[in-house]
Amino acid sequence: MATKEIPKHIGIIMDGNGRWAKKRLLPRVLGHKQGAKALDNLLHSAKGLGVEHITVYAFSTENWKRAEEEVSGIMGILRDYINKYFREYADSDFRVDSVGDLSALSEDLQRDIEALKEASKDKKGIHLTIAMNYGGRDEITRAVKKIAQEVKNGNIDVNDINEDMISQNLDSAGTPDPELIIRTSGEFRTSNFLLWQSAYSEYYITDKLWPDFNIDDFKDAINSYMKRDRRFGGRNEVVK
Ligand code: IPE
Ligand code: IPE
Ligand code: MG
Numbered sequence: 001m002a003t004k005e006i007p008k009h010i011g012i013i014m015d016g017n018g019r020w021a022k023k024r025l026l027p028r029v030l031g032h033k034q035g036a037k038a039l040d041n042l043l044h045s046a047k048g049l050g051v052e053h054i055t056v057y058a059f060s061t062e063n064w065k066r067a068e069e070e071v072s073g074i075m076g077i078l079r080d081y082i083n084k085y086f087r088e089y090a091d092s093d094f095r096v097d098s099v100g101d102l103s104a105l106s107e108d109l110q111r112d113i114e115a116l117k118e119a120s121k122d123k124k125g126i127h128l129t130i131a132m133n134y135g136g137r138d139e140i141t142r143a144v145k146k147i148a149q150e151v152k153n154g155n156i157d158v159n160d161i162n163e164d165m166i167s168q169n170l171d172s173a174g175t176p177d178p179e180l181i182i183r184t185s186g187e188f189r190t191s192n193f194l195l196w197q198s199a200y201s202e203y204y205i206t207d208k209l210w211p212d213f214n215i216d217d218f219k220d221a222i223n224s225y226m227k228r229d230r231r232f233g234g235r236n237e238v239v240k
Contacts, residue, residue, distance in 0.1 A: 002227045007179035009053035010221075011201065013193050014039065016185025016209030023209075029073035034211035036081050043089070043128065045215035049222070053127045053175055055099065057193050061135030078132060079109055082116070086130075090116045093125030099171035100134030101142065129175065136195025143169035172197055180225045182218070184210045202228050 014035055021031030039056060046054065059074060086096050097117055102110045146169045150156045156165075167173065177197040181190075186207040190198065204221040206213070229236060 002229060004226055006050040006222060007202075007225055008051065009055070009176050009178040009180075010051055011055045011057070011178040011181040011194050011198070013057045013181065013183040013191060014210040014213075015183060015187060015191075017211060019185060020209040020211040028070055029077070031211060032074050032077050036077050036085075038211045038213055039081075040085050042213065042215060042218060043094075043126065046218060047126065049219075051126065051222075053129065053178075055129040055131060055172070055175075055178065055194065057131045057134065057191075059100075059132050059134070060192055061101070061133055061138045062192065075105075079106075082109065082112055082130075086113070086116050089128060090120035090123070093123050095120045095123040095125065095127045097127060097129040097175075098132055099129055099139065100132045101138060102132065104133045127175065129172070131193070134171075135192040136190070137192060139171050140166075140196055142171075166196065170196060177201065179230075180204060180221065182206070182221045184208050184213050200230070200232055202230065 017031035017035040018028045019031075020034060021028050043054070058078060063074070064071060090096050098113055102113060105113075143166055147156070147161060147165065151158055151161075172194070177199070178194060178201050180203075181194070181198055181201045182204045184206055186205060188205055194201070202225050204224050206217060206221070208217055
């Protein structure tokens with residue numbers, strides 16, 4: 001039995017900016033710039049489809065391993081993106097949000113992000129979450145520390161710890177798990193994206209490089225999802 005419903009939450013691993021630039025003999029940073037434009041275009045066209053939450057993977061906890069020049073280029077693009085597009089989104093009907101450990105980012109950028117989150121928290125349009133300095137393992141580790149501290153303080157008992165409590169201590173607390181995760185540029189791996197939340201997510205992998213990904217590709221991914229048979233470990237057949 002196909003799912004048939006539009007996914008409410010879609011996660012996107014925006015991969016392939018470097019390859020996009022390389023194909024054109026351009027510096028990698030220009031690939032990231034084009035990737036930011038692709039995201040803005042997609043978000044404008046995604047309105048009205050019925051998707052309520054979109055989480056995009058912009059920078060992983062592992063991406064610091066890249067050359068200093070590329071890391072600072074990406075940070076500059078992220079800063080421009082937050083200050084221009086995030087501000088525009090928050091001024092229209094988007095609710096903007098973030099996951100990841102922002103403490104590694106510059107203080108003024110952290111302040112800007114927090115202010116935009118606060119200003120847009122009641123907006124009814126798409127809830128857009130940007131994953132910055134995000135790693136699923138890092139997020140789970142930070143959640144475990146928060147819970148351990150509560151146990152230590154005597155506020156909860158070890159036996160009170162359950163899956164729901166862990167979810168509520170993740171950066172994504174309050175957002176439903178993504179039904180669909182899209183990864184561009186053909187890699188079949190999670191690269192540490194939403195590890196806990198994606199336990200039963202459907203994956204859609206396309207060879208398209210992120211800067212080339214557009215609303216038609218997004219709709220293809222949704223259509224593919226809607227044909228899937230999701231079983232969550234159970235059985236959908238009519239039991240006789
Ligand atoms: C994704 O593009 C963006 C980030 C990881 C920041 P890549 O830079 O990973 O592009 P490829 O995988 O090298 O093509
Ligand atoms: C995942 O892409 C991270 C982002 C898209 C931000 P990577 O390019 O960093 O992942 P790997 O290195 O191919 O696993
Ligand atoms: Mg990559």
